[in-house]
Amino acid sequence: MLNFKLTNKKLHTALLISGSLFFAACGGNTSEGENSDLTGSIQIDGSSTVYPITEAVAEEFRTEAPNVKVTVGVSGTGGGMKKFTRGDIDIVDASRAMNADEQAAAQGNDISFEQLSVAYDGLTVVVHPENDWVKDITVAELKKIWEPGAQGTITRWNQVRPEWPDQELHLYGAGVESGTYDYFTEAIVGKSHSSRGDYTASEDDNVLVQGVSTDPYALGFFGYAYYEENKGKLKAIPVNDEDDSNGTGAILPSLETVKDGSYTPLSRPLFIYVNSKAVARPEVVEFVNFYLDNAGELSQEVGYIPLPEEEYNKQKQKFQKFATGVGASANNQQ
Amino acid sequence: MTNSDINRYKDKAFQIFGIFCTLIGLVVLAVFLIDIAIDGISRIDWDFLTSLPSRRASSAGIYTAWAGTLWILVLTAVIAFPLGVGAAVYLEEYSRKTKLANFLEINIANLAGVPSIIYGLLGLEIFVRQMRLGGSLLAGALTLSLLILPIIIVTTRESIKAVPRSVRDGSYALGASKWQTIWNQVLPASFGGILTGIILALSRAVGEAAPLIVIGALAYVPFAPTTPLDEFTVLPIQIFNWTSRPQEAFLTNAAGAIIVLLCITFLLNGIAVYLRLRQQKKVKW
Numbered sequence: 001m002l003n004f005k006l007t008n009k010k011l012h013t014a015l016l017i018s019g020s021l022f023f024a025a026c027g028g029n030t031s032e033g034e035n036s037d038l039t040g041s042i043q044i045d046g047s048s049t050v051y052p053i054t055e056a057v058a059e060e061f062r063t064e065a066p067n068v069k070v071t072v073g074v075s076g077t078g079g080g081m082k083k084f085t086r087g088d089i090d091i092v093d094a095s096r097a098m099n100a101d102e103q104a105a106a107q108g109n110d111i112s113f114e115q116l117s118v119a120y121d122g123l124t125v126v127v128h129p130e131n132d133w134v135k136d137i138t139v140a141e142l143k144k145i146w147e148p149g150a151q152g153t154i155t156r157w158n159q160v161r162p163e164w165p166d167q168e169l170h171l172y173g174a175g176v177e178s179g180t181y182d183y184f185t186e187a188i189v190g191k192s193h194s195s196r197g198d199y200t201a202s203e204d205d206n207v208l209v210q211g212v213s214t215d216p217y218a219l220g221f222f223g224y225a226y227y228e229e230n231k232g233k234l235k236a237i238p239v240n241d242e243d244d245s246n247g248t249g250a251i252l253p254s255l256e257t258v259k260d261g262s263y264t265p266l267s268r269p270l271f272i273y274v275n276s277k278a279v280a281r282p283e284v285v286e287f288v289n290f291y292l293d294n295a296g297e298l299s300q301e302v303g304y305i306p307l308p309e310e311e312y313n314k315q316k317q318k319f320q321k322f323a324t325g326v327g328a329s330a331n332n333q334q
Numbered sequence: 335m336t337n338s339d340i341n342r343y344k345d346k347a348f349q350i351f352g353i354f355c356t357l358i359g360l361v362v363l364a365v366f367l368i369d370i371a372i373d374g375i376s377r378i379d380w381d382f383l384t385s386l387p388s389r390r391a392s393s394a395g396i397y398t399a400w401a402g403t404l405w406i407l408v409l410t411a412v413i414a415f416p417l418g419v420g421a422a423v424y425l426e427e428y429s430r431k432t433k434l435a436n437f438l439e440i441n442i443a444n445l446a447g448v449p450s451i452i453y454g455l456l457g458l459e460i461f462v463r464q465m466r467l468g469g470s471l472l473a474g475a476l477t478l479s480l481l482i483l484p485i486i487i488v489t490t491r492e493s494i495k496a497v498p499r500s501v502r503d504g505s506y507a508l509g510a511s512k513w514q515t516i517w518n519q520v521l522p523a524s525f526g527g528i529l530t531g532i533i534l535a536l537s538r539a540v541g542e543a544a545p546l547i548v549i550g551a552l553a554y555v556p557f558a559p560t561t562p563l564d565e566f567t568v569l570p571i572q573i574f575n576w577t578s579r580p581q582e583a584f585l586t587n588a589a590g591a592i593i594v595l596l597c598i599t600f601l602l603n604g605i606a607v608y609l610r611l612r613q614q615k616k617v618k619w
Contacts, residue, residue, distance in 0.1 A: 043565075045550070048578065055554045056389035062556060071565050072554035073469070074575060075547060083550070088468075204578050225580040302389050303580055 038065040040283040045073035046080025046093030047179055049223065050270045052302035053119055054093050057291045060298065064290055068283045077179040087111050090278035091288070094271040095121070095179030099192075112276040114322040116315045118291065119299035119306055122224040122253035123184055123266040125237045128216045133157070133164050136238045136250030139265065142188045145171070145219070151196035157217070171199035172211045172220030178203055184221060187265040209234065221266075224253055225303025241265055258305040270304065279323045288323075292316045370596070374589025382590055386556050387572070391583030396591050401558035402471070402551075402566035403540060403598065409475035409562060410482070410539050415532055417479065418486030419521075425487070426494045427516055446484035453481045454545030462549050469550025472562040477549050478542060482535035489531025493524035526613025533606035537599045543570035569595045 044054055051074050058070040075083065077094045084092035085105040097115065098106075106113060125142070127134055141160050144150060157164040174180035176193070181201075186192040202208050205222040212220040213233035227236055238250035247262030257263035272291065278284045292315050296306035307315075385395025425442075429435040457477030467473035497520050505515040521528075546568060553575045555567045569591055576588035 045552075048575075051553060051575070052389060052579065055387065058554055058556070059386075059388055069557060070554075071552045071556075073547075073550060073552040074571075075550070088550075205580065206578060223580070229580040229582065298389070 036066055038283050038286060039067045040281055041069040041071070042091065042278075042284055042287055043071055043089040044091045044093060044272075045075050045083055045089050047077040047095040047270070048074040049077075049095040049121065049179060050093035050118070050272070053270070053295060053299045053304060054272070054291075056298040056302055057287075057294055060294060061287055061290050065283065065286060068287065070287065076177065078177070084113070084273060084275065085109060085111060087275065087277070090275050090281075090284055092273045094273060095268070096182050097271065098273060113273045114276070114319060116272050116274065116288070116292065116319055117269040117307060117311065118272055118295040118315075119270045119304040120258050120267050121270055121304055122258040122263055123180065123187075123221050123268060124224050124227040124253050125219070125221050125239055125266070126212050126227060126234045127220075127237060128212060128214075128218050129233065129235045130216050131218075131235060134219075134237055136240055138240045138242055138250075139188060140242070142239070143190070145169070146173075146185070146195045147189045148194055148196055151198050167217050170215050170218045171196075172208045172215075172218055173199050173201055174205075174208075174222065175201040175203040180223065183268045184266070187268075223303075224258070224305065227253070228303060239263070239266055255300075255305055259308060267305070269307075270299075274319070274322070276322070285323050288319055289316065292319065367596075370589050370592050373586055374591075374593045377586050377590035378593060382587075383594070387554050391579075391581060391587050394584075394587055396569065396572055396594060398555045398558050399567050399569045399572040399591065400594060400598075402555070403568045403595070405471050405559050405562070405566060406475055406478065406546075406568055407536060407540055407598075409471060410478045411532065411536055413475055414479040414482055414486055414535070418483050418532070418535075419490050419528060421483070422487045422490035422494060423516060423521075426491045427512070427520070442484050442487055446488065450481055450542055451544045451548060453477055454548030456480065457545060457549045467563070469552065469565055470563045471559055471566050473549050474546050474551055474566065474568075475562070477545050478539040481542065481545060482539050485535040485538070486532055489534070490524075490528045493527025493531070494520055496527065497523045526610045529609045529613075530606045533602050533609075537602045540568075540598060540602070541570055541595065543568070543574050547571060569598075 044058070051072060054072050058072055061068070061070060072093075073080070073089075077092075077096055080089070080092040080094065081098060081102045082105075083089045085102050087109055098113075125137060145154055145160055154160065155169055156166055157169050158166045160169070173195075174184060181195075182192045185195045189195055200208075200211055202211075205226040208220050208222050209226050209230050212218040213230065219237075227234055236252055238252045240250035241264050243264075246264055247257065247260075251257050251263050253263045253267065258267040261267070272288075274284070274288055279288075292312055296309070296312055299306050306312075381393075382395050383400070384397050385393060386397055387399075388394040421442075425435065425439065429438075454477060457473060457480065461467045461473040461476045462469060465473075467476075501519050501523060502515055505519045510518065550565075551571055552565055552567050553571055555565060557564075559566045573588050573591045573595065576584040576591065579585075
């Protein structure tokens with residue numbers, strides 16, 4: 001049994017190497033074809049933001065390899081990372097990059113891994129649809145609103161920009177346990193996990209949608225999909241990063257602006273991390289390749305923004321290098 | 335106005351207050367049920383009950399979720415029943431009123447008030463990691479058993495206490511030992527109450543999501559569990575997952591799944607009521 005697995009793996013690696021040239025050449029959404037004799041199980045856990053994409057991929061993978069049991073959990077990026085760095089799971093969904101503590105934990109448990117980007121999410125700054133004074137907002141203004149020092153002092157709209165009305169400013173945002181919060185604070189305040197505390201926080205973006213859509217003096221942020229589904233009840237605000245090298249002026253999040261990188265700094269990549277030991281199993285290699293082949297189409301279907309095609313090819317090459325180089329110190333190759 | 339008039343008004347006022355209190359609970363429940371029924375009843379059909387989870391709200395189903403919930407229910411009952419009843423019999427019939435017994439009693443009462451997520455953390459460390467059960471049905475059922483043990487112990491003790499002294503005395507007078515008295519008289523007489531307690535405790539366990547997420551229950555499981563060591567998901571996790579999705583259609587799915595979960599709880603409560611009634615008819619002292 002073990003022997004069979006080993007030969008199967010070698011065969012697969014060979015297939016992969018020849019396949020990589022093929023992928024690079026045509027770059028299409030091709031997969032390696034039916035693989036109904038592939039068996040085993042793949043355990044995935046982590047971010048609830050990335051979950052819909054992984055769920056969609058796992059669902060489609062069933063037609064590709066019906067005998068492979070793929071399971072997906074939603075313990076959150078932090079919870080998933082804990083399991084991943086202990087070696088409990090094969091792949092972790094992450095809505096932020098692995099932090100230094102988690103990398104140290106992985107190293108301590110002798111686990112090496114590869115980070116792969118699978119899609120983008122555009123964090124969208126929103127106000128109530130009847131708010132007619134905010135036409136755009138700069139990153140500096142967002143920082144002024146959200147930094148820890150703003151607590152209790154920046155409470156009115158005209159404190160942010162003098163021509164805005166002298167009205168109370170009500171803030172809505174992601175709860176502090178979420179990867180969304182970490183990313184937003186990193187991008188806006190400049191320091192991850194650091195912001196004012198006096199805002200309405202929820203881990204459930206639907207609650208934030210509800211809040212902003214019923215409060216004329218609200219300002220909030222959440223994932224693009226939640227804005228997209230509730231366009232009628234919300235107004236998105238173009239964000240100006242005051243850096244004209246990546247698109248001039250204030251830019252609204254959209255499929256195009258997130259994809260081409262002009263909606264900065266609030267578009268964020270979503271990741272999966274793959275354990276090197278898991279890559280020794282052919283079903284995992286097959287699954288990850290299938291993931292990268294289909295993530296573009298499927299991520300859009302569940303409300304996220306696909307990476308550009310050449311970026312998926314880059315991720316695939318990165319993974320192939322990782323999969324073939326497993327056993328060696330495959331860690332940290334970017 | 336005489337004194338008795340005032341008392342009559344007070345009586346009337348309290349009656350109205352009582353009716354008002356009862357109605358608040360009932361009206362809230364009714365509004366909730368009607369709201370959920372309007373949202374979700376049209377979604378429930380055979381396909382919904384037999385399909386796997388999916389990214390497309392319209393073809394997603396709850397097959398693995400309700401299968402997991404049933405497994406958890408049965409396993410938890412099998413584990414918690416003997417433990418809970420055993421502990422209650424010991425505390426009520428055997429233990430002397432020592433400091434230790436007092437200490438145990440206070441702690442059991444306290445345990446009933448511990449938030450369920452704490453049991454999840456306990457289960458994660460003991461069952462998932464130390465006993466190496468992983469995120470399996472067995473680990474989940476053991477965790478939920480801990481969660482409902484205090485409720486089972488307390489209700490079982492109450493039903494045992496309700497057995498009249500004369501029944502025990504009669505049994506002893508006929509020469510029965512303590513164990514024979516408990517097994518042949520006390521337990522059969524209190525069985526209705528014990529069952530009611532267990533079933534009510536189980537209907538609490540069936541609605542838990544938080545401790546199961548902590549021990550590693552999953553959200554996407556494309557197969558129904560076949561052994562207690564399989565990974566699983568349950569209805570509350572599926573519901574929680576769907577309500578946090580941006581697409582409106584998933585909220586309808588969640589409403590449908592809530593109705594199924596409510597049906598399971600109502601069914602359990604119905605069984606509890608039935609057993610209690612049957613027991614009341616059977617026991618005649």
